[in-house]
Amino acid sequence: MRSSRQRDAVLEVLRSSCDHPTADMIFERVRTEIPNISLGTVYRNLGQLKDEGFITVVESSDTKVHYEGNLTDHIHFLCKKCHNITDVWCKSPVPSQLAKMGLQVESQKTVYYGVCKNCRDNIN
Amino acid sequence: MRSSRQRDAVLEVLRSSCDHPTADMIFERVRTEIPNISLGTVYRNLGQLKDEGFITVVESSDTKVHYEGNLTDHIHFLCKKCHNITDVWCKSPVPSQLAKMGLQVESQKTVYYGVCKNCRDNIN
DNA sequence: GTATTTGCAAACGTTTTGCGGCTAC
DNA sequence: GTAGCCGCAAAACGTTTGCAAATAC
Numbered sequence: 001m002r003s004s005r006q007r008d009a010v011l012e013v014l015r016s017s018c019d020h021p022t023a024d025m026i027f028e029r030v031r032t033e034i035p036n037i038s039l040g041t042v043y044r045n046l047g048q049l050k051d052e053g054f055i056t057v058v059e060s061s062d063t064k065v066h067y068e069g070n071l072t073d074h075i076h077f078l079c080k081k082c083h084n085i086t087d088v089w090c091k092s093p094v095p096s097q098l099a100k101m102g103l104q105v106e107s108q109k110t111v112y113y114g115v116c117k118n119c120r121d122n123i124n
Numbered sequence: 125m126r127s128s129r130q131r132d133a134v135l136e137v138l139r140s141s142c143d144h145p146t147a148d149m150i151f152e153r154v155r156t157e158i159p160n161i162s163l164g165t166v167y168r169n170l171g172q173l174k175d176e177g178f179i180t181v182v183e184s185s186d187t188k189v190h191y192e193g194n195l196t197d198h199i200h201f202l203c204k205k206c207h208n209i210t211d212v213w214c215k216s217p218v219p220s221q222l223a224k225m226g227l228q229v230e231s232q233k234t235v236y237y238g239v240c241k242n243c244r245d246n247i248n
Numbered sequence: 249g250t251a252t253t254t255g256c257a258a259a260c261g262t263t264t265t266g267c268g269g270c271t272a273c
Numbered sequence: 274g275t276a277g278c279c280g281c282a283a284a285a286c287g288t289t290t291g292c293a294a295a296t297a298c
Contacts, residue, residue: 253297265283
Protein backbone atom coordinates (compact mmCIF):
# COMPACT_ATOMS: atom_id res chain seq x y z
CA MET A 1 0.00 0.00 0.00
CA ARG A 2 1.53 3.22 -1.23
CA SER A 3 1.12 6.45 0.75
CA SER A 4 -1.35 9.05 -0.49
CA ARG A 5 -2.65 12.36 0.76
CA GLN A 6 -6.25 11.19 0.44
CA ARG A 7 -5.75 7.96 2.39
CA ASP A 8 -3.83 9.72 5.16
CA ALA A 9 -6.64 12.27 5.48
CA VAL A 10 -9.34 9.56 5.70
CA LEU A 11 -7.40 7.75 8.44
CA GLU A 12 -6.71 10.99 10.28
CA VAL A 13 -10.42 11.93 10.29
CA LEU A 14 -11.29 8.51 11.73
CA ARG A 15 -8.58 8.61 14.37
CA SER A 16 -9.60 12.05 15.58
CA SER A 17 -13.35 11.31 15.57
CA CYS A 18 -15.25 10.63 18.79
CA ASP A 19 -18.39 9.57 16.93
CA HIS A 20 -18.58 6.67 14.48
CA PRO A 21 -18.92 8.33 11.09
CA THR A 22 -20.31 6.88 7.86
CA ALA A 23 -18.54 7.07 4.50
CA ASP A 24 -20.38 10.23 3.47
CA MET A 25 -19.68 11.91 6.83
CA ILE A 26 -15.98 11.12 6.39
CA PHE A 27 -16.22 12.43 2.84
CA GLU A 28 -17.61 15.76 4.06
CA ARG A 29 -14.92 16.09 6.73
CA VAL A 30 -12.04 15.27 4.42
CA ARG A 31 -13.50 17.68 1.86
CA THR A 32 -12.76 20.64 4.12
CA GLU A 33 -9.09 19.80 3.68
CA ILE A 34 -9.06 18.29 0.17
CA PRO A 35 -12.02 19.97 -1.58
CA ASN A 36 -11.83 17.95 -4.80
CA ILE A 37 -11.63 14.47 -3.24
CA SER A 38 -14.29 12.14 -4.58
CA LEU A 39 -16.67 9.87 -2.66
CA GLY A 40 -15.37 6.88 -4.61
CA THR A 41 -11.87 7.52 -3.32
CA VAL A 42 -13.17 7.64 0.25
CA TYR A 43 -14.92 4.29 -0.22
CA ARG A 44 -11.84 2.74 -1.84
CA ASN A 45 -9.60 3.91 0.97
CA LEU A 46 -12.00 2.80 3.67
CA GLY A 47 -11.99 -0.66 2.10
CA GLN A 48 -8.21 -0.83 1.98
CA LEU A 49 -7.74 0.53 5.50
CA LYS A 50 -10.22 -2.05 6.75
CA ASP A 51 -8.49 -4.90 4.87
CA GLU A 52 -5.14 -3.85 6.31
CA GLY A 53 -6.59 -3.71 9.82
CA PHE A 54 -6.20 0.02 10.47
CA ILE A 55 -9.92 0.62 11.01
CA THR A 56 -13.04 -1.39 11.83
CA VAL A 57 -16.71 -1.41 11.07
CA VAL A 58 -19.28 -0.73 13.76
CA GLU A 59 -22.82 -2.08 14.17
CA SER A 60 -25.41 0.69 14.03
CA SER A 61 -29.13 1.28 13.89
CA ASP A 62 -29.29 2.54 10.33
CA THR A 63 -28.43 0.83 7.05
CA LYS A 64 -25.20 2.73 6.44
CA VAL A 65 -21.82 1.33 7.45
CA HIS A 66 -20.19 3.16 10.36
CA TYR A 67 -16.41 3.22 10.79
CA GLU A 68 -14.07 3.49 13.73
CA GLY A 69 -10.39 4.36 13.97
CA ASN A 70 -9.84 3.56 17.62
CA LEU A 71 -8.89 -0.09 17.85
CA THR A 72 -8.25 -0.35 21.58
CA ASP A 73 -10.51 -2.81 23.44
CA HIS A 74 -13.92 -1.36 24.13
CA ILE A 75 -17.61 -2.06 23.69
CA HIS A 76 -20.50 0.01 22.38
CA PHE A 77 -23.74 1.10 23.98
CA LEU A 78 -26.39 1.94 21.39
CA CYS A 79 -29.28 4.14 22.56
CA LYS A 80 -32.64 3.00 21.21
CA LYS A 81 -34.00 6.55 21.30
CA CYS A 82 -31.30 8.90 20.04
CA HIS A 83 -29.31 6.15 18.24
CA ASN A 84 -26.07 7.54 19.66
CA ILE A 85 -23.20 5.13 20.18
CA THR A 86 -21.33 5.46 23.47
CA ASP A 87 -17.86 3.94 23.83
CA VAL A 88 -17.22 2.08 27.08
CA TRP A 89 -13.61 1.18 27.79
CA CYS A 90 -13.74 -2.23 29.37
CA LYS A 91 -13.14 -5.85 28.51
CA SER A 92 -15.89 -8.45 28.73
CA PRO A 93 -14.76 -12.02 29.47
CA VAL A 94 -15.08 -14.68 26.77
CA PRO A 95 -17.45 -17.51 27.85
CA SER A 96 -15.57 -20.77 28.44
CA GLN A 97 -18.09 -22.63 26.31
CA LEU A 98 -16.48 -21.36 23.10
CA ALA A 99 -13.12 -23.02 23.76
CA LYS A 100 -14.95 -26.26 24.58
CA MET A 101 -16.56 -26.12 21.14
CA GLY A 102 -13.17 -25.67 19.46
CA LEU A 103 -13.78 -22.01 18.64
CA GLN A 104 -10.68 -19.86 19.19
CA VAL A 105 -11.62 -16.22 19.63
CA GLU A 106 -9.32 -13.71 17.94
CA SER A 107 -11.44 -10.61 18.38
CA GLN A 108 -14.90 -9.64 19.47
CA LYS A 109 -17.58 -7.01 19.08
CA THR A 110 -20.16 -6.39 21.76
CA VAL A 111 -23.07 -4.00 21.49
CA TYR A 112 -25.39 -3.29 24.41
CA TYR A 113 -28.80 -1.79 23.74
CA GLY A 114 -30.88 0.42 26.01
CA VAL A 115 -31.83 4.04 26.61
CA CYS A 116 -29.00 6.39 27.52
CA LYS A 117 -29.04 8.67 30.59
CA ASN A 118 -29.71 11.76 28.49
CA CYS A 119 -32.81 10.31 26.87
CA ARG A 120 -34.14 9.01 30.19
CA ASP A 121 -33.69 12.38 31.91
CA ASN A 122 -35.26 14.47 29.13
CA ILE A 123 -38.61 12.70 29.07
CA ASN A 124 -39.79 13.41 25.53
CA MET B 125 -50.77 -5.76 13.09
CA ARG B 126 -53.34 -7.92 11.31
CA SER B 127 -52.73 -11.61 10.63
CA SER B 128 -51.75 -12.68 7.13
CA ARG B 129 -50.68 -15.88 5.44
CA GLN B 130 -47.54 -14.23 4.04
CA ARG B 131 -46.36 -12.81 7.36
CA ASP B 132 -47.00 -16.08 9.19
CA ALA B 133 -44.97 -17.92 6.56
CA VAL B 134 -42.03 -15.49 6.82
CA LEU B 135 -41.96 -15.85 10.60
CA GLU B 136 -42.30 -19.63 10.39
CA VAL B 137 -39.33 -19.86 7.99
CA LEU B 138 -37.21 -17.81 10.38
CA ARG B 139 -38.24 -19.78 13.45
CA SER B 140 -37.47 -23.10 11.82
CA SER B 141 -34.12 -21.99 10.33
CA CYS B 142 -30.80 -23.00 11.86
CA ASP B 143 -28.84 -20.63 9.60
CA HIS B 144 -29.29 -16.85 9.51
CA PRO B 145 -30.98 -16.22 6.18
CA THR B 146 -31.11 -13.03 4.13
CA ALA B 147 -34.29 -11.51 2.70
CA ASP B 148 -33.87 -13.25 -0.66
CA MET B 149 -33.15 -16.60 1.01
CA ILE B 150 -36.34 -16.22 3.04
CA PHE B 151 -38.15 -15.21 -0.17
CA GLU B 152 -37.05 -18.43 -1.91
CA ARG B 153 -38.08 -20.58 1.04
CA VAL B 154 -41.50 -18.99 1.46
CA ARG B 155 -42.01 -19.29 -2.31
CA THR B 156 -42.11 -23.08 -2.10
CA GLU B 157 -45.29 -22.66 -0.05
CA ILE B 158 -46.72 -19.44 -1.51
CA PRO B 159 -45.40 -19.36 -5.10
CA ASN B 160 -46.73 -15.91 -6.01
CA ILE B 161 -45.44 -14.02 -2.97
CA SER B 162 -43.36 -10.99 -3.91
CA LEU B 163 -39.96 -9.95 -2.62
CA GLY B 164 -41.40 -6.58 -1.59
CA THR B 165 -43.86 -8.32 0.70
CA VAL B 166 -41.04 -10.29 2.31
CA TYR B 167 -39.12 -7.07 2.98
CA ARG B 168 -42.21 -5.32 4.31
CA ASN B 169 -42.99 -8.17 6.68
CA LEU B 170 -39.40 -8.49 7.86
CA GLY B 171 -39.48 -4.79 8.73
CA GLN B 172 -42.72 -5.12 10.68
CA LEU B 173 -41.67 -8.29 12.48
CA LYS B 174 -38.44 -6.56 13.48
CA ASP B 175 -40.26 -3.42 14.70
CA GLU B 176 -42.61 -5.56 16.78
CA GLY B 177 -39.70 -7.48 18.26
CA PHE B 178 -40.47 -10.92 16.82
CA ILE B 179 -37.17 -11.20 14.97
CA THR B 180 -33.72 -9.60 15.05
CA VAL B 181 -30.97 -8.63 12.68
CA VAL B 182 -27.59 -10.37 12.79
CA GLU B 183 -24.13 -8.98 12.06
CA SER B 184 -22.56 -10.74 9.08
CA SER B 185 -19.56 -10.56 6.79
CA ASP B 186 -21.40 -9.63 3.60
CA THR B 187 -23.41 -6.53 2.74
CA LYS B 188 -26.83 -8.17 2.98
CA VAL B 189 -28.92 -8.09 6.14
CA HIS B 190 -29.24 -11.46 7.91
CA TYR B 191 -32.25 -12.28 10.09
CA GLU B 192 -32.87 -14.49 13.07
CA GLY B 193 -36.07 -15.85 14.59
CA ASN B 194 -34.61 -17.38 17.74
CA LEU B 195 -34.61 -14.70 20.41
CA THR B 196 -33.33 -16.77 23.35
CA ASP B 197 -30.04 -15.52 24.85
CA HIS B 198 -27.06 -16.55 22.77
CA ILE B 199 -24.00 -15.17 21.06
CA HIS B 200 -22.52 -15.63 17.58
CA PHE B 201 -19.16 -16.91 16.44
CA LEU B 202 -18.30 -15.69 12.94
CA CYS B 203 -15.63 -17.68 11.09
CA LYS B 204 -13.21 -15.45 9.16
CA LYS B 205 -12.62 -18.18 6.59
CA CYS B 206 -15.94 -19.80 5.74
CA HIS B 207 -18.05 -16.87 7.04
CA ASN B 208 -20.38 -19.30 8.81
CA ILE B 209 -22.18 -18.10 11.91
CA THR B 210 -22.25 -20.54 14.84
CA ASP B 211 -24.78 -20.05 17.63
CA VAL B 212 -23.43 -20.51 21.16
CA TRP B 213 -26.03 -20.74 23.90
CA CYS B 214 -24.56 -18.89 26.82
CA LYS B 215 -24.86 -15.59 28.62
CA SER B 216 -21.93 -13.21 28.93
CA PRO B 217 -21.96 -10.94 31.99
CA VAL B 218 -22.57 -7.20 31.57
CA PRO B 219 -19.56 -5.13 32.74
CA SER B 220 -20.36 -3.14 35.90
CA GLN B 221 -18.95 -0.01 34.31
CA LEU B 222 -22.09 0.50 32.22
CA ALA B 223 -24.38 0.90 35.23
CA LYS B 224 -21.90 3.38 36.73
CA MET B 225 -22.22 5.48 33.56
CA GLY B 226 -26.01 5.47 33.85
CA LEU B 227 -26.47 3.10 30.91
CA GLN B 228 -29.21 0.53 31.58
CA VAL B 229 -28.76 -2.51 29.36
CA GLU B 230 -31.97 -3.99 27.94
CA SER B 231 -30.42 -6.39 25.46
CA GLN B 232 -27.08 -7.18 23.94
CA LYS B 233 -25.43 -8.60 20.85
CA THR B 234 -22.02 -10.18 20.98
CA VAL B 235 -20.07 -11.48 18.00
CA TYR B 236 -16.79 -13.34 18.41
CA TYR B 237 -14.44 -13.62 15.45
CA GLY B 238 -11.95 -16.35 14.69
CA VAL B 239 -11.46 -19.47 12.61
CA CYS B 240 -13.84 -22.35 13.29
CA LYS B 241 -12.72 -25.93 14.04
CA ASN B 242 -13.70 -27.14 10.59
CA CYS B 243 -11.55 -24.56 8.79
CA ARG B 244 -8.59 -25.17 11.09
CA ASP B 245 -8.73 -28.94 10.56
CA ASN B 246 -9.09 -28.83 6.76
CA ILE B 247 -5.94 -26.83 6.08
CA ASN B 248 -6.75 -25.29 2.73
C1' DG C 249 9.28 3.87 -15.93
C1' DT C 250 5.65 1.63 -13.93
C1' DA C 251 2.45 0.20 -10.65
C1' DT C 252 -0.75 2.39 -7.68
C1' DT C 253 -4.02 5.94 -6.83
C1' DT C 254 -7.14 9.48 -8.26
C1' DG C 255 -11.69 11.96 -9.93
C1' DC C 256 -15.52 11.23 -12.52
C1' DA C 257 -19.60 9.00 -13.85
C1' DA C 258 -22.00 5.05 -14.85
C1' DA C 259 -23.36 0.56 -13.03
C1' DC C 260 -24.58 -2.45 -9.42
C1' DG C 261 -27.39 -5.01 -5.94
C1' DT C 262 -30.23 -4.53 -2.04
C1' DT C 263 -34.00 -2.38 -0.11
C1' DT C 264 -37.96 0.84 -0.20
C1' DT C 265 -41.98 2.83 -2.08
C1' DG C 266 -46.27 4.11 -4.90
C1' DC C 267 -50.05 2.15 -6.89
C1' DG C 268 -54.57 -0.09 -7.59
C1' DG C 269 -56.70 -4.27 -6.19
C1' DC C 270 -57.55 -7.70 -2.44
C1' DT C 271 -58.40 -9.46 2.43
C1' DA C 272 -59.17 -9.77 7.32
C1' DC C 273 -62.17 -8.55 10.67
C1' DG D 274 -67.11 -0.88 5.27
C1' DT D 275 -62.50 0.12 5.95
C1' DA D 276 -57.90 -0.18 7.54
C1' DG D 277 -54.29 -2.95 6.57
C1' DC D 278 -52.32 -6.10 3.34
C1' DC D 279 -50.99 -7.82 -1.25
C1' DG D 280 -48.26 -8.19 -5.99
C1' DC D 281 -46.02 -5.61 -9.25
C1' DA D 282 -42.74 -2.51 -11.04
C1' DA D 283 -40.19 1.55 -10.69
C1' DA D 284 -37.36 4.34 -7.77
C1' DA D 285 -34.07 5.13 -4.25
C1' DC D 286 -30.18 4.29 -1.77
C1' DG D 287 -25.45 3.14 -0.42
C1' DT D 288 -21.64 1.23 -2.53
C1' DT D 289 -18.61 -0.54 -6.28
C1' DT D 290 -16.31 -0.29 -10.58
C1' DG D 291 -14.21 1.05 -15.31
C1' DC D 292 -11.61 4.43 -17.33
C1' DA D 293 -7.98 7.70 -18.60
C1' DA D 294 -5.11 11.02 -16.24
C1' DA D 295 -2.14 11.96 -12.24
C1' DT D 296 1.00 10.50 -8.70
C1' DA D 297 4.46 8.00 -5.72
C1' DC D 298 8.68 5.90 -5.60
